[in-house]
Amino acid sequence: MGAAISIDYITHHYPKQTDPTLQDIELTVSPGETIALIGQSGCGKSTLLHMLAGLLIPSEGAVRINGHQVIKPSPRWNMMFQKPSLYPWMTVRRNASLGLIFQGRQEGMNKRVDALLETVGLAEKAEVNVQSLSGGQQQRVALARSLATDPELLLLDEPFSALDAFTKTELQDEVVRLSRDRGITVVFVTHDIEEAVAMADRVVVMGSNPGTLQHQLKVDLPHPRDRTSPGFTELKAELMEFFGATRHPASRPEPTDDTSSSAEAPEADDPAASGSAPARRAIRAA
Amino acid sequence: MNRDATFDLPATPGEWGWASLRTANHLRRRLQYPLLGIAGLLVLWWWGGWAIANNPDTMAFASFAPGPTLTAFWDIVSSGQVWSPIESSLHRVGFGLLYAILIGVPLGVMIGYFNVLRETTHVPFQFLRMISPLAWMPIAVLAFATWDAAIVFLIAIAAVWPITYATAHGVQRIDPMWLKVGNNLGANPYHTLRYIVMPAIAQDVFAGIRLAVGVAWIVLVPAEYLGVTSGLGYAINDARDTLEYDKLAAFVLVIGLIGYMLDAICVRLIRRSSYHAES
Ligand SMILES: Nc1ncnc2c1ncn2[C@@H]1O[C@H](COP(=O)(O)OP(=O)(O)O)[C@@H](O)[C@H]1O
Ligand SMILES: [Mg+2]
Numbered sequence: 021m022g023a024a025i026s027i028d029y030i031t032h033h034y035p036k037q038t039d040p041t042l043q044d045i046e047l048t049v050s051p052g053e054t055i056a057l058i059g060q061s062g063c064g065k066s067t068l069l070h071m072l073a074g075l076l077i078p079s080e081g082a083v084r085i086n087g088h089q090v091i092k093p094s095p096r097w098n099m100m101f102q103k104p105s106l107y108p109w110m111t112v113r114r115n116a117s118l119g120l121i122f123q124g125r126q127e128g129m130n131k132r133v134d135a136l137l138e139t140v141g142l143a144e145k146a147e148v149n150v151q152s153l154s155g156g157q158q159q160r161v162a163l164a165r166s167l168a169t170d171p172e173l174l175l176l177d178e179p180f181s182a183l184d185a186f187t188k189t190e191l192q193d194e195v196v197r198l199s200r201d202r203g204i205t206v207v208f209v210t211h212d213i214e215e216a217v218a219m220a221d222r223v224v225v226m227g228s229n230p231g232t233l234q235h236q237l238k239v240d241l242p243h244p245r246d247r248t249s250p251g252f253t254e255l256k257a258e259l260m261e262f263f264g265a266t267r268h269p270a271s272r273p274e275p276t277d278d279t280s281s282s283a284e285a286p287e288a289d290d291p292a293a294s295g296s297a298p299a300r301r302a303i304r305a306a
Numbered sequence: 307m308n309r310d311a312t313f314d315l316p317a318t319p320g321e322w323g324w325a326s327l328r329t330a331n332h333l334r335r336r337l338q339y340p341l342l343g344i345a346g347l348l349v350l351w352w353w354g355g356w357a358i359a360n361n362p363d364t365m366a367f368a369s370f371a372p373g374p375t376l377t378a379f380w381d382i383v384s385s386g387q388v389w390s391p392i393e394s395s396l397h398r399v400g401f402g403l404l405y406a407i408l409i410g411v412p413l414g415v416m417i418g419y420f421n422v423l424r425e426t427t428h429v430p431f432q433f434l435r436m437i438s439p440l441a442w443m444p445i446a447v448l449a450f451a452t453w454d455a456a457i458v459f460l461i462a463i464a465a466v467w468p469i470t471y472a473t474a475h476g477v478q479r480i481d482p483m484w485l486k487v488g489n490n491l492g493a494n495p496y497h498t499l500r501y502i503v504m505p506a507i508a509q510d511v512f513a514g515i516r517l518a519v520g521v522a523w524i525v526l527v528p529a530e531y532l533g534v535t536s537g538l539g540y541a542i543n544d545a546r547d548t549l550e551y552d553k554l555a556a557f558v559l560v561i562g563l564i565g566y567m568l569d570a571i572c573v574r575l576i577r578r579s580s581y582h583a584e585s
Contacts, residue, residue: 073490095492105483109505109581118501119491151583165491 022051022205023085023097023172025072030081031230032067041067043230045081051172054199054206056220058213058263064231065209069175072207073099085173095119097173098166102181104158106150112137112161113146119169136164139198156187163191167198174199176208180215192218196243213263217255218245225262235262348372369552378552379559388560394536396564398454398529399522402461406518410466411511414473415503424474431467439464439525443532453533457526464525465518472514476507508579516572523565538564 030045042064049055057065070076071083074093083090085097098119106115113133120129137143140160145153150161159179166174176195180188196219199206210216216223217239225235237259241251355371358364369375382388417424439460446456480503488502530539538561545554 075486075490093490093492099490101483101487103483105481105487107484107502107505108583118488118493121501122488122492122494122497149583169491 021172022053022203024051024087025049025173025205025207026084026087027068027072028081028084030068030071030078030083032064032071032076032078032080040230042078043232045231045233047224047233049205049207051205052200052203054196054219054221055208056216056223057207057209057226058211058216058223058259059226059231059234060228061211063226063228065226066177067231069099069177069207069209072173073097073175075099095123095169096171097175098169098171099175099177100159100162100166100179102178104155104162106158106161106165108149108151110150111147112142112150112153115150115161116164116168118165123169125169133164133168136168139167140164140194154187156183156191159183159187159191160194163195163198167202170202171204173205173207176206178209178211181211188215189218193244195219200243213256213259214247217241217252217259218247223259225259234265237262367551370555374552375555375559378550379556382553382556382560388557391536391538391541391557392560392564394534394540395526395530395538398457398537399461399519399526399568401458402522402526403465403515403518405458405462406465406469406522407515409462410469410514410518411473413466414470414511414514415477415499415507417470418474418477418507431470435467440528443529447533457529457534460529461522461525465522468517468521469511469514472510472517473507476510477503479510480506505581509576509581512572512576512579516569516576519568519572520565523561523568527561 025048027045027047030042031040032042033040045068047055057068059065067076071078072085072090074083074090074097077091090097107118110118113130116133116136117129120126120132134143134146137146140163142157142160142164145157150158153161162179174195180191183191192215195206198204206219208219220239223237223239224233225237226232227234237255239255241249241255245252352372355368355373358370359368369378417427442460442463443456446459447453450456450459484502484506485498488498493501526537527539527542530537531543534540538557541557542554542561545551545557
């Protein structure tokens with residue numbers, strides 16, 4: 021069963037900073053729901069996610085999961101980062117088992133981990149050292165590691181941003197499938213508007229200085245989602261507009277610079293130009 | 307490293323020939339420079355012995371030359387005389403290192419982890435580190451009931467610094483994400499130490515131990531000049547008193563050989579404790 025989250029008026033100051041990093045954040049998430057957090061670099065997405073994970077305590081306000089205030093990390097909610105951060109001295113199996121070892125749940129551990137590695141497609145790699153895996157495979161191990169303890173909540177901080185387009189799409193679909201199967205609540209941070217629309221039930225757009233919640237957008241598309249359908253591209257365009265507004269207030273949405281998903285811009289502006297799925301993916305991968 | 311030559315299993319006698327030829331080739335390539343170095347040292351030694359023998363002032367020490375030394379070396383080895391001092395010395399070094407590791411590793415982990423501790427201990431530790439362990443000799447002799455214990459103390463105090471600082475350095479280099487991920491997975495402090503910190507710093511710890519072994523082995527000999535009646539340092543002093551310079555030089559040779567072996571063991575341990583994938 022997924023966790024219910026309630027974020028109650030969080031305002032956060034990092035030490036020695038005059039302006040708050042986050043201000044008056046309020047959000048509730050129902051069990052099993054998948055939320056995407058988007059917003060420009062430095063608006064406080066990671067900060068908020070760390071608070072959900074119990075790795076950081078807000079200076080004001082509180083996070084409640086299933087009614088309990090979050091004050092420290094717990095195996096019941098798990099965070100994945102941009103880098104897989106596997107332990108290079110361990111095998112795939114050992115890395116994936118770690119949460120269970122720390123919980124003292126050694127009984128039936130191997131069978132559990134075998135099943136998980138099977139789900140993420142790494143059954144044959146169980147006994148190899150993680151250093152021999154590709155970036156995508158490493159992130160799969162990290163996913164297996166996060167799921168091993170049966171978390172109610174999965175927190176993902178731009179977990180696929182370092183991967184190539186194909187691997188990224190595959191993993192996005194996989195996380196959606198796994199979390200829906202298990203009813204896990206998911207909150208993920210992304211820079212990629214397509215990723216947000218592909219995975220989320222609800223997209224939350226954050227504004228910066230200070231970090232606030234600006235807009236919310238429901239994504240009412242059935243799974244598995246067809247990324248070329250009109251509904252999908254429309255939502256992407258709509259989101260792009262919201263996102264653009266947070267970046268250049270009162271101007272036309274026209275992302276140009278840095279980290280944001282500039283690759284998405286032409287598609288979002290002109291849904292008609294989308295073409296067939298393989299062709300588009302090929303272009304993005306190139 | 308090229309290993310295929312040694313691991314191929316030859317099928318036919320003909321292949322056998324090739325394989326052993328390849329092995330020989332491989333060995334030759336690996337050993338040619340080390341052997342050249344050893345030969346160079348022997349030449350220098352021989353030349354030094356010759357110079358001593360031909361100078362009227364130093365003629366008395368002519369048995370430092372390779373010939374008499376190697377003969378004496380063979381004597382002490384074949385008569386078994388060499389083993390008892392080696393055993394006493396290794397015993398002292400072993401215990402000294404053991405204490406140094408038991409103190410140095412935990413201390414290093416804490417210094418590496420807590421900035422405050424690192425800054426607080428910096429001046430006093432650097433100060434203590436620069437005092438020759440032999441300067442503690444008189445105090446050690448007063449403080450410990452036996453000479454043996456005093457020598458073990460001197461070795462430990464010399465060996466503790468490289469271990470402490472190598473460990474601290476290893477801890478400082480730990481990827482903070484490893485700790486964060488561990489924390490996130492519910493690791494308690496014991497888990498963090500056992501599954502994350504220790505494997506991450508193992509190679510640095512062994513690198514520190516290697517340095518410590520070098521220092522300990524150097525401190526051992528002068529420490530054994532005093533008080534005790536066993537060990538390699540004592541054997542050298544004893545040979546000097548009885549004017550057996552060939553035997554003295556033979557024990558110097560033994561010290562060098564054993565030191566070399568200890569270092570080689572440490573190098574192996576460092577390699578084995580590395581978590582980097584072999585390529
Ligand atoms: N540990 C920290 N100490 C002080 N300031 C921080 C710290 N971590 C992040 N910040 C600041 O807080 C803001 C939000 O950071 P972050 O949550 O990482 O943003 P995002 O993930 O949206 O890019 C940034 O301006 C950053 O400089
Ligand atoms: Mg971030």
